[in-house]
Amino acid sequence: MIKQQEGATVDSRVKVAIVYYSATGNIAQIAQEMAETAEKAGAEVRLRKVAELAPRAAIDANPAWVANDSATADIPVAVADDLVWADAVIMGTPTRFGNVASQLKQFLDTLGGVWQQGLLADKVYSGFTSTGTLHGGHESTLLALANTFHHFGGIVVAPGYTHPDKFADGNPYGTSHHDAGGTAAVDDTVRAAARVQAERVVRFARAIATA
Template sequence: MTRVLVLYYSSYGHVRALAEAEAEGARSVPGTHVDLRRVPETVPAEVRQNAGFALDDTPVASPADLEAYDAVIFGTPTLFGMMAGQMKCFLDQAGGLWARNALVGKVGAVFASTGSQHGGHEATLLSTQIPLQHFGMVIAGMPYTFAGQTTGEEIVGGAPYGAGTIAGADGSRTPSETDLAGARFQGAHVARIAASLAGTNWQEEAA
């Protein structure tokens, strides 16, 4: 079985909806086991409540969990043009995996939710890929074989760098069917790549 982890942080539910679609897409590939997990929250409960954060009972992951998977798909909202601090905090705790080259050769992918089309959507997708490349992961995006990303008939999230949605300035816009289809496409795309790479001994290339 190819093992895929969909790991996300979501404040208001947009990224969680995309994460569920990513997991659905990955599960559509025969021989794939998929787990859906979130990173730990760092915002105090009182602040979350006052800000109207959505409740989320998805199990929490730890950095050590990443090693058990052939692919990890990371989901984050865009905050000031970058990944959320909760996701960055999680990745910052994975130094032990980096030191052991434990994630080398595993597939890494990113999806994101942003308030506006020009609010850092692509910047978040691309910059979140940077630590994944430090880990030695093989980066998978959302290629143009998903033709939905080229439509001009509606507001569409996502890019060649990963799936996504545009939440609107007040967060009232939920992911469209095109956005969710892109996430399902990316999940399946990652699962297929991971299946083809599984079993490779990446330590043989060490120099």
């Protein structure tokens, strides 16, 4: 607890919403790593997935998609209030033609009402991604996601090259994974980068919330 004034206290825990879309599970694994890290850093965390738009037939045709759908069945679906509640928001999306996946974009497009009320402003925002090919849009996807954060009036906190693990990961804009067309699992390098990013987001969100 932080002393606010004599006789009054405020909760020092920052609130972090981690909102993501994941088809075959890479983004879901990174989101989970970030959620655990943020909690260890003292944050209250809401882990949320956005609604699936793909037809059931498409999901059932891909064993990895089916497995992730089952593994994350208990994760609540994101709603606007999850962002309004948060001091910091970390969003994750696979790359789709160098851009944000339609499932996450659809969720973003539902936020007009709370955006118009100014309820998304002055929060910390950060992003992460995964691609199927080595140069498949890591940076362009994260930069595209940041465009939305700017429109919200958010404070974009990128991990940058602020830690040795980010030089290994190689992406200053956010954590990113290359799954080599579905053959490469989320590895220790990606997990370490995710931890760096989550800790940095919590640190900046706390500094802003208690300023």
